[in-house]
Amino acid sequence: MSAFDVNENVSPINFKEVLQPSPFQSRIDEYGIVQEWMSWNGYKTARVFDTLASEYFAIRSTCGVMDLTPMEKYRISGPDALTYLNRLVTRDITLLKPNRVTYVIWCNDEGKVLDDGTVFHLQNGDYRLCSQHHQLDWLLLSSLGFDVTIEKETHDVAALAVQGPTSCAALMEAGLVDIDRLKPFDIGYMTLNGMELMISRTGFTGDLGYEVWTHPDRALDLWDLIFSVKEQGLFDIRPTGLGALDMVRIEAGFIMPGDDFNTAETAVRADRVRSPYELGLGWLVDLEKPYFTGKQALIAENTEPAKQRLVRLVVEGNKPPMDAFLYDQKGGSRIGTIKSCVWSPILKTNVALADIEFQKGSAPIEIWAEIYYQKELEWRATWARCNISKKPFWAHPRSSITPPQKF
Amino acid sequence: MTKPVSVVLVGGGHNGLICATYLAKSGYDVQILEARESVGGGASSIKFGGDYTVSGLAHILYGLNTKVCKDLGLDISALKSSEPLNTISLQLDGNHITLGLEAVLGEMISSKDQQAYRTFKREFRGYAEALEPLMMNTPPRLKDMDRKDKFTLAKLGWSLRFGLGAKSMREFLRVGGINIYDVLNEVFDNSALKGAVSFDAVLGQHMGPRTPNTVLTYLQRLWGECQDTQMIPKGGMGKISEILEKAAIDAGVKIRTGVKVKKICVAHGHSDGVVLESGEHVEASIVVSNADAKTTLLDLVGAPQLDAMFCNRVNSIRQNGDVAKLHFALNDLPNFKGLSPQELQHRLIVAPDMRYVEHAFNHSKYGEFSQHPVLEIIIPTIGDSASAPEGHHIMSVSASFAPYDLKGGWSDSRRAFLNRVIETIDQYAPNFSSSIVTSDLLTPLDIEEQYNIAGGHWHHGELSIDQSFMMRPVHGSAQYQTPIKGLYLCGAATHPGGGITGMPGHNAAQRILSSGDLG
Ligand SMILES: Cc1cc2nc3c(=O)[nH]c(=O)nc-3n(C[C@H](O)[C@H](O)[C@H](O)COP(=O)(O)OP(=O)(O)OC[C@H]3O[C@@H](n4cnc5c(N)ncnc54)[C@H](O)[C@@H]3O)c2cc1C
Numbered sequence: 001m002s003a004f005d006v007n008e009n010v011s012p013i014n015f016k017e018v019l020q021p022s023p024f025q026s027r028i029d030e031y032g033i034v035q036e037w038m039s040w041n042g043y044k045t046a047r048v049f050d051t052l053a054s055e056y057f058a059i060r061s062t063c064g065v066m067d068l069t070p071m072e073k074y075r076i077s078g079p080d081a082l083t084y085l086n087r088l089v090t091r092d093i094t095l096l097k098p099n100r101v102t103y104v105i106w107c108n109d110e111g112k113v114l115d116d117g118t119v120f121h122l123q124n125g126d127y128r129l130c131s132q133h134h135q136l137d138w139l140l141l142s143s144l145g146f147d148v149t150i151e152k153e154t155h156d157v158a159a160l161a162v163q164g165p166t167s168c169a170a171l172m173e174a175g176l177v178d179i180d181r182l183k184p185f186d187i188g189y190m191t192l193n194g195m196e197l198m199i200s201r202t203g204f205t206g207d208l209g210y211e212v213w214t215h216p217d218r219a220l221d222l223w224d225l226i227f228s229v230k231e232q233g234l235f236d237i238r239p240t241g242l243g244a245l246d247m248v249r250i251e252a253g254f255i256m257p258g259d260d261f262n263t264a265e266t267a268v269r270a271d272r273v274r275s276p277y278e279l280g281l282g283w284l285v286d287l288e289k290p291y292f293t294g295k296q297a298l299i300a301e302n303t304e305p306a307k308q309r310l311v312r313l314v315v316e317g318n319k320p321p322m323d324a325f326l327y328d329q330k331g332g333s334r335i336g337t338i339k340s341c342v343w344s345p346i347l348k349t350n351v352a353l354a355d356i357e358f359q360k361g362s363a364p365i366e367i368w369a370e371i372y373y374q375k376e377l378e379w380r381a382t383w384a385r386c387n388i389s390k391k392p393f394w395a396h397p398r399s400s401i402t403p404p405q406k407f
Numbered sequence: 408m409t410k411p412v413s414v415v416l417v418g419g420g421h422n423g424l425i426c427a428t429y430l431a432k433s434g435y436d437v438q439i440l441e442a443r444e445s446v447g448g449g450a451s452s453i454k455f456g457g458d459y460t461v462s463g464l465a466h467i468l469y470g471l472n473t474k475v476c477k478d479l480g481l482d483i484s485a486l487k488s489s490e491p492l493n494t495i496s497l498q499l500d501g502n503h504i505t506l507g508l509e510a511v512l513g514e515m516i517s518s519k520d521q522q523a524y525r526t527f528k529r530e531f532r533g534y535a536e537a538l539e540p541l542m543m544n545t546p547p548r549l550k551d552m553d554r555k556d557k558f559t560l561a562k563l564g565w566s567l568r569f570g571l572g573a574k575s576m577r578e579f580l581r582v583g584g585i586n587i588y589d590v591l592n593e594v595f596d597n598s599a600l601k602g603a604v605s606f607d608a609v610l611g612q613h614m615g616p617r618t619p620n621t622v623l624t625y626l627q628r629l630w631g632e633c634q635d636t637q638m639i640p641k642g643g644m645g646k647i648s649e650i651l652e653k654a655a656i657d658a659g660v661k662i663r664t665g666v667k668v669k670k671i672c673v674a675h676g677h678s679d680g681v682v683l684e685s686g687e688h689v690e691a692s693i694v695v696s697n698a699d700a701k702t703t704l705l706d707l708v709g710a711p712q713l714d715a716m717f718c719n720r721v722n723s724i725r726q727n728g729d730v731a732k733l734h735f736a737l738n739d740l741p742n743f744k745g746l747s748p749q750e751l752q753h754r755l756i757v758a759p760d761m762r763y764v765e766h767a768f769n770h771s772k773y774g775e776f777s778q779h780p781v782l783e784i785i786i787p788t789i790g791d792s793a794s795a796p797e798g799h800h801i802m803s804v805s806a807s808f809a810p811y812d813l814k815g816g817w818s819d820s821r822r823a824f825l826n827r828v829i830e831t832i833d834q835y836a837p838n839f840s841s842s843i844v845t846s847d848l849l850t851p852l853d854i855e856e857q858y859n860i861a862g863g864h865w866h867h868g869e870l871s872i873d874q875s876f877m878m879r880p881v882h883g884s885a886q887y888q889t890p891i892k893g894l895y896l897c898g899a900a901t902h903p904g905g906g907i908t909g910m911p912g913h914n915a916a917q918r919i920l921s922s923g924d925l926g
Contacts, residue, residue: 083711087710087711087715088715108714108715108716109714109715109716109717109883138715141715141716141719142715144705144710144715144718144719144722145705145709145710145711145718146710146711290711291673291676291711291712291713293714293715293716294714295676295714296676296714296890299676
């Protein structure tokens with residue numbers, strides 16, 4: 001018996017392929033010059049392909065392409081699919097017509113948010129739910145008493161997000177001729193070179209953009225089709241990583257469950273969970289619709305103003321307010337923390353999402369961030385005034401015009 | 408004067424009847440909707456084999472609550488035999504032991520064990536009585552307590568600490584969470600005596616003597632004993648329900664039988680009536696359900712009206728029954744070795760020692776029925792000859808363990824289990840099998856179907872610590888309330904559990920009356 005016997009049953013594959021490859025992997029590897037990989041739901045995903053700045057500006061000024069396959073996708077069908085979904089999420093899904101998409105959140109029994117995502121009404125009574133995190137357990141648990149089929153189809157559907165001002169024009173150039181008819185949150189279907197495509201006018205960038213869905217077998221064909229437009233020298237199209245996405249989503253004011261608040265499933269401490277009202281997502285809660293999980297708790301909570309809120313802050317100055325504590329005045333009492341922040345290259349200011357206390361339901365009169373920063377390896381502290389932004393920091397009219405303008 | 412508020416009860420088991428009577432006596436307009444042809448639920452008498460009358464499910468009254476009897480003016484004394492009911496634990500060699508409320512008799516029982524039994528009963532009845540404030544009140548919430556919750560807890564604390572005294576209280580806390588097996592091994596020498604006492608700790612439960620929690624279930628049983636209403640009612644348990652039914656009608660309760668409720672209606676989080684299987688809609692301001700928790704919440708209310716996690720908690724309530732009921736019509740009195748015909752009016756049990764009981768339980772852990780079942784046997788015709796034709800007898804048996812979800816299903820195993828029970832009884836009364844005219848076996852599955860108890864459990868759900876007190880039937884629906892406003896539970900599924908005690912019905916009525924929901 002040799003000393004190595006113990007390891008015999010461990011497959012070497014486990015060490016080589018800890019992260020799952022996406023159907024686009026061979027192209028992603030080709031473009032991933034800096035090899036900055038990270039895990040997104042267990043998939044090998046690029047944080048950056050070449051430089052963060054060029055990817056950010058591709059999304060904001062031309063066209064960025066991102067692999068969406070790792071996003072959790074669930075197919076929800078069966079006779080009770082609609083009543084099931086309506087009991088799951090806080091929004092009224094009966095209002096969602098076929099070939100339309102809507103943004104949703106769902107809560108636990110206590111009315112605390114578990115995750116957010118989008119519901120796609122594919123065909124009559126057939127839905128796809130996309131979520132940030134793994135939700136199969138909760139979806140199955142919620143299915144007790146409903147005649148519904150829930151299938152995880154994350155790996156069975158390949159998807160690319162094509163986002164940016166020239167995304168429509170570039171895709172049309174690639175042959176997706178009719179997509180300029182799609183209104184925001186519309187879904188369209190087409191067959192191109194034998195590829196079955198679903199196109200939705202959706203995205204996480206706050207800009208004009210589409211998501212293109214196909215069978216994993218045709219993933220590389222889809223990629224090549226889109227990038228062929230670039231090869232013809234017509235548009236600059238760049239693959240973009242999660243780093244650039246994080247920048248644009250903060251600019252657009254989109255929250256990231258798990259980053260901006262603890263999801264109810266993962267929170268250990270009782271005060272770390274957040275209700276939709278506390279996240280500024282009260283507009284997604286319909287207390288008039290039929291019962292949904294957490295409704296009773298939310299009705300009760302809604303009678304009192306929220307004690308804390310996730311808010312959008314514009315932070316003055318140019319020091320990055322990463323993880324900064326927030327105070328009600330310079331050197332005053334602590335009232336919160338910054339959750340996500342970014343220097344917005346396009347707005348030329350620091351923008352952030354922050355969790356702060358709301359005394360008696362109203363925002364603090366003043367908010368100050370205490371920012372620690374380094375100057376040639378020496379730590380300094382400074383104060384920066386913060387202002388709550390009622391609207392997303394970045395919202396361009398081109399994102400909602402139909403048909404989109406040609407750039 | 409009847410206030411313009413109507414209460415509908417889903418089910419008229421004994422708890423439903425009692426709850427309804429309390430509410431009607433307080434002036435409310437109350438209607439019972441019972442699925443079966445008569446009220447009483449588990450407390451009913453049925454005709455079987457032509458001319459024989461027998462208790463359908465419950466056959467021994469262990470302790471109908473005395474306060475309930477007094478409050479509702481129930482006189483059940485005429486149903487009682489003049490002799491107090493003893494338990495005779497059968498032994499193969501005919502050296503049976505007889506357990507009374509205070510004393511134990513038997514050739515094999517040493518004077519040391521006799522003394523130990525007296526002390527043991529006194530001590531444990533003391534514990535049981537100290538739990539009184541908990542039994543007869545809504546179990547206090549631990550979070551967001553109101554004044555009543557605090558008062559109940561204070562009374563409980565007082566009765567434990569000062570009712571029992573420091574030494575007893577310490578002992579109570581020591582034994583409260585352990586199993587009856589360990590306690591009985593400490594207290595007694597004789598294995599037959601231990602077996603007989605352990606029987607009472609596991610009856611009706613999916614538990615063996617070694618299962619933790621069996622001291623508490625034993626105390627629950629003793630609490631019944633403290634009521635002094637222990638009897639085999641003449642004419643069967645249905646007679647008790649007749650008395651309850653009369654009290655209900657006298658108080659103004661309207662009773663409809665043969666009407667099964669299909670749905671409890673909910674509008675804006677508040678129940679506003681029920682729909683019957685016929686499609687008829689019965690409106691009500693308040694709905695009180697005597698059905699078990701799973702039936703009430705998952706079938707009648709339905710998951711779409713409730714939170715997802717709550718539904719899963721309800722769905723996980725352990726409420727699969729493990730006791731079968733058997734009725735035998737006999738053309739001759741069974742001849743039990745070592746027992747006089749007169750002694751057959753007592754409660755006979757087959758639980759010859761704790762190993763026997765534990766082994767019987769082991770089978771059910773793995774989805775099998777006991778090869779050597781634990782039995783509770785009564786022959787009610789000894790004291791009540793009217794229940795059978797001249798010279799004939801009936802025997803009523805509760806047989807453990809017979810799991811609801813038997814491996815391979817019950818349809819192919821009914822005969823085999825029936826035979827195991829008959830063979831077991833034959834060992835003690837050899838002429839038994841030859842005197843059987845007809846027999847009737849109700850597995851937990853049959854109980855579910857005939858008595859509308861999902862799972863067919865004795866208590867509508869295990870009486871284990873995690874399903875007791877403020878967590879009964881389930882966290883999120885304790886204190887007789889449910890997440891649906893105006894919907895209450897009043898049956899055995901609630902605190903303090905099953906048996907013909909009337910306590911859930913009483914407590915639920917108090918809860919409803921103090922809730923303000925009736926205006
Ligand atoms: C095998 C067995 C033996 C037992 N032996 C004894 C014993 O010897 N002594 C003892 O004290 N206890 C005994 N029990 C326990 C006892 O029978 C129960 O705990 C007791 O009957 C519970 O009373 P309840 O009023 O809460 O509910 P139940 O007696 O179950 O009554 C509930 C009523 O609600 C009705 N109902 C349910 N759903 C609907 C609906 N949808 N619409 C209309 N009506 C509905 C049912 O038909 C039923 O009449 C035994 C139990 C079993 C299973």
